[in-house]
Amino acid sequence: MDDNVTTFPDAPQPDPKQIKARTSVLKQGWRFAVLNLKMITMVNKGHH
Amino acid sequence: MPATAASDEHAMKHAILILETLIPARRDASALPPTAYQLVKEGVRDKAEVIYITNESSLGDFGMDGMNFGSKDGVVPSQMFTESLFQERGVKAILAAHVERVDPGVVHYELLDGTKGEQSFDFAMLLPPFRGVDLKAFDAEGTDITDEVFAPSGFMKVDADYSPKPYEQWEASDWPKTYQSVKYDNVWAAGIAFAPPHQMSRPQQSPNGTMIAPAPPRTGMPSGVIGRAVAKTIAERIKHGGAGKVHTASMAEMGAACIASAGTGWRDGKAAAMTVFPIIPDKQKYGQSGRDTKETYGEIGLSAHWMKVMLHHLFIYKAKARPFWYLIPE
Numbered sequence: 001m002d003d004n005v006t007t008f009p010d011a012p013q014p015d016p017k018q019i020k021a022r023t024s025v026l027k028q029g030w031r032f033a034v035l036n037l038k039m040i041t042m043v044n045k046g047h048h
Numbered sequence: 049m050p051a052t053a054a055s056d057e058h059a060m061k062h063a064i065l066i067l068e069t070l071i072p073a074r075r076d077a078s079a080l081p082p083t084a085y086q087l088v089k090e091g092v093r094d095k096a097e098v099i100y101i102t103n104e105s106s107l108g109d110f111g112m113d114g115m116n117f118g119s120k121d122g123v124v125p126s127q128m129f130t131e132s133l134f135q136e137r138g139v140k141a142i143l144a145a146h147v148e149r150v151d152p153g154v155v156h157y158e159l160l161d162g163t164k165g166e167q168s169f170d171f172a173m174l175l176p177p178f179r180g181v182d183l184k185a186f187d188a189e190g191t192d193i194t195d196e197v198f199a200p201s202g203f204m205k206v207d208a209d210y211s212p213k214p215y216e217q218w219e220a221s222d223w224p225k226t227y228q229s230v231k232y233d234n235v236w237a238a239g240i241a242f243a244p245p246h247q248m249s250r251p252q253q254s255p256n257g258t259m260i261a262p263a264p265p266r267t268g269m270p271s272g273v274i275g276r277a278v279a280k281t282i283a284e285r286i287k288h289g290g291a292g293k294v295h296t297a298s299m300a301e302m303g304a305a306c307i308a309s310a311g312t313g314w315r316d317g318k319a320a321a322m323t324v325f326p327i328i329p330d331k332q333k334y335g336q337s338g339r340d341t342k343e344t345y346g347e348i349g350l351s352a353h354w355m356k357v358m359l360h361h362l363f364i365y366k367a368k369a370r371p372f373w374y375l376i377p378e
Contacts, residue, residue: 004165008107009130020195022349023316031351035321039305039355040101042325042343043377046273046302 084137085311093138099167100134101142101157101334103260105252107131111262113249115324118341126322129346133310133320142167144252146260150174162255178263179203180241185231199232199243204316206237208245210366215250219356220300220330220338222246227278227297234285238278239271248328269304270327272378273297300328303343307356310348322346 014022021027059183078083108114108126115126134141144160156166185194199205202215208224222245229235232318237243248264266274277297303325323345329338366376 002143004145004159005167006143007140008131008135011135013132013136018262022318025315025350028350028354031347031349032354035347035351035355037342038345039323040377042303042305042323045343046325 072170082309084139084209085309089311094176097140098138099142099169100138101155101167102262103144103146103147104249104262105144105160105260107134107143109249109262111247111249111265112324112327113329113338113345115322115344116337116341117322117344117346119345122343123337124346126346127321129320133348143261144197146254146258158254158256158258158260160252160254160260178240180243193231197229201243203243204235204237204241206242208243208244210245213246218246220298220326220328221322222333223298223300223328224293225296225298226281227274228281228294236278236281238275240266242266242274265304266299266327268306269378270297270299270302273302274299276378298328300326300330302326307352307359309353309356311353313353315350317350318348319352319356320346320348321352321355 084093084098087096087098104111106114106127108128108130110126117124117126117129142157142165145157145165146159147157148156148164150156150172151276153170154166154168155172156164160163180198182202183194183198184192185197187193197204199210205360206224206227206229209222224242224245226241227236227238229237244264244266247261249261251261253259274297277295280295281292284295286292303323304327305321305323307322308320310320323343325340325343326334331338362376366373
C-alpha cells in the first residue's frame with residue numbers, strides 16, 4: 001500500500017445504541033419530521 | 049510459474065480508487081458510502097480496499113472550507129463527521145493530492161509538500177474536471193473578447209468581485225447576486241455557469257507551484273435558486289424594460305442540502321444528511337465559523353434515506369411540471 005494512504009483510527013465511532021437508533025423506525029420517523037421542518041425553514045430563509 | 053506472496057495478496061484484495069479530478073475541482077466524498085455499501089451487499093467487501101484520493105487538505109472540507117455542524121451536544125466539525133463515516137466503513141484516503149495522470153492500473157499524484165506518489169488500482173472511478181466549455185466570444189467587429197466575457201476556467205464573469213486578494217480578505221460580498229454578464233446586460237450565467245470570484249477553501253500550493261485545493265460547489269439547490277431568480281429578472285425585463293426589478297440570489301444568503309446515500313431499503317437504508325447556511329461563509333455575520341450553526345447540521349440514519357427517496361420523487365414530479373409543481377422548492 002502507498003505510504004500516503006491515511007486511515008482515521010482516532011475518529012469517534014458510534015456506540016451500539018447509536019447504531020441501533022439509526023434504523024429505529026420510531027426514532028427515525030421523528031427525525032424525518034424534524035429534518036423536513038429544518039429544511040423547509042432553511043429554504044424559506046434563503047429564498048428571494 | 050509460482051505466484052509470489054505479494055501477488056497472491058494482490059489477487060485476493062482488489063484496490064478500488066475513487067479519484068479526484070485531474071484539475072482542482074469538485075470533490076465528491078459522497079460517492080464513498082454507496083460504494084462501500086454496494087460491495088458489502090454483493091458480499092465482496094472483504095476483497096476490496098477502497099481508497100479516496102482528493103485535493104481536499106482534510107476530509108469534510110467539501111470545497112467549502114469545512115463546516116461546523118450544530119448539535120445538542122455542541123458543535124461537530126464536518127472533518128470529524130466525515131472521518132468517522134470513513135473509519136466506520138473502512139474507507140481509506142489520500143489527502144491533499146493533485147492527480148497528475150492515470151496510467152493503466154496506476155495513478156500518479158503530487159502532494160502538498162511537493163513529493164510525488166503513485167497508487168495502483170484494479171478498478172477506479174474518475175470524476176471529470178469541473179470547468180466551462182471553453183467558448184470563444186467576439187464583438188461586432190470580430191475582435192476576440194473571450195478574456196472579458198469568460199474567466200480562465202471557462203465560466204462566465206458576472207457581477208462578482210474578481211480582484212485578486214488573499215484568503216484573509218475574502219468576503220461574502222465578493223460573490224455575485226444578479227449573475228448578469230459583466231459585458232452584456234442581456235446575458236446571464238445561472239447555476240454552475242458563472243465564474244466564482246475565488247474558492248471557499250484556503251488556497252494551497254505545492255513547492256512546485258501546483259495549486260492543490262478544491263473548487264467551490266454550486267450544483268443542485270443553489271443552481272435551482274439562481275435559475276429562478278434570473279428567470280424572474282428576465283420576465284421583469286420583458287414586461288417593464290430597463291425599469292424591471294432585478295432579482296438576486298446570493299450564495300452568501302442561501303442554504304444548501306446534500307444527502308449522501310449509504311444504503312437502500314425502507315427499514316435498513318441509511319444516508320448522511322447535511323445542510324449548510326449560508327453556503328458562502330460570512331464571518332462578519334456569523335463569527336469565525338462563518339455559518340449559522342442552527343441551520344448547519346449533519347446526521348446519519350434511516351430518516352435521511354427516506355428524505356433522499358422523497359426528494360428524488362419530488363424533483364422528478366417537478367421536472368415533469370405536474371399539478372402544483374411550483375410549490376416544490378429547489
